[in-house]
């Protein structure tokens with residue numbers, strides 16, 4: 001199931017969004033734990049991908065976000081994060 005990426009203005013919005021999603025497997029809501037976060041470029045658009053796991057059934061899935069706005073704001077911060085890896 002492909003969901004068009006949500007445009008966020010803040011990283012916190014991503015976590016808030018994930019918090020309100022229901023598990024595609026067990027339908028539990030707000031059970032997702034973020035396991036990882038990665039920045040990918042789709043075309044010329046920066047996307048943040050959150051890899052999450054449902055704490056109820058163990059189902060893992062990804063949520064993508066369009067972080068064009070965040071990227072513009074926190075360019076420096078994300079650059080530092082990238083260099084640390």
Ligand SMILES: [Zn+2]
Pocket residue numbers: 023024025026027028031054055056057058059
């Ligand atoms: Zn689940």
